[in-house]
Amino acid sequence: MRFFLKSSVVLILLLTQITFSQAIQTKLPDTISHWEKKNVVGLDISQIAFMNWNAGGNSSVSGLLKGNFVRKYTTDNVRWVNEMIFKYGVNKQDGVELRKTDDAFQLNSTFGYRQDTISNWYHSAKLNFSTQFTDGYSYPNTEKAISKPFAPAYIFLGIGAEYSNKEKKINVYISPLTQKTTLVLARELAAQGAFGVSKAVYDDNGNMVSEGKKSRTELGFLVTSGYKKEVFKNIIIENRLNLYSDYINKFGNIDVDWQMQFDLVVNKYVRANIGAHLIYDDDIKAKEEIDNIQVTVGPKVQLKQMLGIGIIYNFI
Structure with a gap:
């Protein structure tokens, strides 16, 4: 038993x-797997309509399609982050043609290596590429485009050091050796010397002697920083800042690209956002309408403010 x-x-x-x-x-x-990935697509829509409204106003509807795709590879000593971002927005008002409100395509890739697991500093190489999807206009003039796909396109390629702190959600990259290439592949814009390329040369009779250059290469100093954190419950702040100065052409004259956005999370699929985007580039000359004539003036601070509410979808 x-x-x-x-x-x-x-x-x-x-x-x-x-x-x-x-x-x-x-x-x-x-x-x-040492890979992490994130896929986010979203659609923001805003609409306003009037009927017998005493104060007046134009009915309008706006839409913004956006996406953010990240592929990150990490080991104890290696960090490789790849990101693709796109945005495209339009607006339609009564009696006005469809107008573009946002247009951006970006590819970012940063590869870093550190000798130990204690330090937050990496020896890094960075590649950034940006352009747009469709022609841009200085409204209401829609006959003459002031920008096109790959006109301009910007490529930054450099080496330096990167500080990455997961706990503080901060990332800083410093490169004393960065090549900036500006592409203007549209012949008519290159002939005008748009976005800093050498313009076409004409003789006294107006005949083109040599075409405008379709690219421009600079070598300079680049600093980028990124910060993303939930500062309050369901309120996320994201800040991106790029500073670049060319060694040869007016060193100390800094190109600025600064984006800041607040995401107000309603639930898993719905969120509102408030943001601003500031750009200053000495090579980008502003366009203005003077007496119905489009005139090129000097460089100016470009500022865009965004406010929207929409849906987002995360998928693997």
Whole structure:
């Protein structure tokens, strides 16, 4: 009898151990991936309508489609972050043609290596590319485009040091050696010398002697910083700042690209956002309408303010 009791206890313990081991095995992944990925798409819509409104006003509807895709590879000593961002927005008012309100496509890639796991500093190489999807106009003039796809396009390629702190949600990149390439692949814009490229040369009769350059290369100093954190419950702030100065052409004259955005989270799929985007580039000359004539003036601070509410969708 004791033998059967002992055997039963041993059998029960053995079965329990096997079951527990199987449960643990089912929870463990087959492979451990060093890749993290994020896919987010969103659509912001705003609309206003008037009917017999005494104060007057124009009915309008606006839409902004946006996406953010991230692929991040991390090990103890290696950090490789790749990001693709796109935005495209339009606005339609009564009696006015469809107008573009936002248009951006960006690719960012940063590869970093550190010698130990204690330091937050990485030896890094960075590549940034940006352009737009469709032609841009200085409204109400829609006959002559002031920008086009790949006109301009910007490429930053450099090496430096990057500080990345996961706990503080901050990232700073410093590069004393960065090449900036400006592409203006539209012939008519290159001929005008748009976005800093060398313009076309004409003789006294107005005949083109040499075409405008379609690219411009600079070598300079680049500093970028990024910060994203939940500052209050369901309120997320994201700040991106790029500062660049060319060594040869007016060193100390800094190109600024600064974006700040607040995301107000309603739930998993709905959120509002408030943001601003400021750009200053000495090579970008502003366009103005003077007496129905489009005139090129000097560089100016470009400022865009955004306010919207929409839906977002995260997927793997």
